[in-house]
Amino acid sequence: MFLGTLYHEIIYRPLLNLLIFFYNIIPGHDIGIVIVLLTILIRLLLAPSFHKSLKNQKALNDLQPKLNNLREKHKDNKETQAKAMMDLYKEHNINPLSSCLPMLIQLPVLIALYQTFRIALGNHDITGLYSFVAKPSYISPYFIHLVDLSKTAYMNGHWYVPALILGLLAGAVQYWQSRMMLPKVANTDPTARAMAMQTTYVLPLFSVFISLRLPAGLPLYWVVTTLFAVAQQYYIISKATPKLAENN
């Protein structure tokens, strides 16, 4: 109960108020643009330090052969393998590993974001607004007059094409992200290859499948959040590679 109240007051309510606040002040009062802006804002706040990721990425490109050696050498004992790799990172003063605590903190934020989109698009009576945030009499579900974000791609025997397009787009950017982030080196380990296949093909298909069953605002969120991850990764890779060539 206590955790529920904490979630509602610290995460969900501020996000809902921010969403309605954006909707009130944006010219044209477009809920689609609000979803895009809010998603980018939250991703920026949750983004890890770009500088640190950059430094790690550069150093890792150099260390790749050594890491592969260690993997091969200790392939029968995961614990000594982990130890040896950690020592190598320490020696080179880098660490490609993330940490679980920040992830567990941002998970509820993303869930709350999703919830606020559902509330805003469902045209429910909105409760929990702060006194200084005016309650809009009506929230138009249209995104630049083109897509009704509250509609599902397939409803009552009819296809709604704009929502279908957003759903397919969600799968396409997801595929782009997987292709970009997966390591290019040919992996000979069959389980690792199967996992990579799964991320490259199954996840995008899964995104499309889920997207087609949800109001179009949520695939829109998925497209924006995935594009953000792609842009972030692209920035890190493009900054890391040319510098590496100079050093050699």
Add this chain to the structure above:
Amino acid sequence: MNFILSIPKNIAIAIVTLYQKTLSPDHGLFKSLYPYGYCKHYPTCSEYTKQALDKHGLVKGGFYGALRILRCNPWAESKVDPIP
């Protein structure tokens, strides 16, 4: 008797396993996006929590798991961190 007493712990283990099969960046569907791994320590937080639950039961094991996640923060140094 033993079977009934271990129900709480086994439910908790099942939840962690479900997390590992889906959202976990170290074991789940997005695993290949993190070629170097995600969790800072060895074994990963979820694996550590699972084994701690199995060994010490729901209350004590859950407590060990929570402490471990607190240790897995951006300021911590990576280490091999066995289950107590």
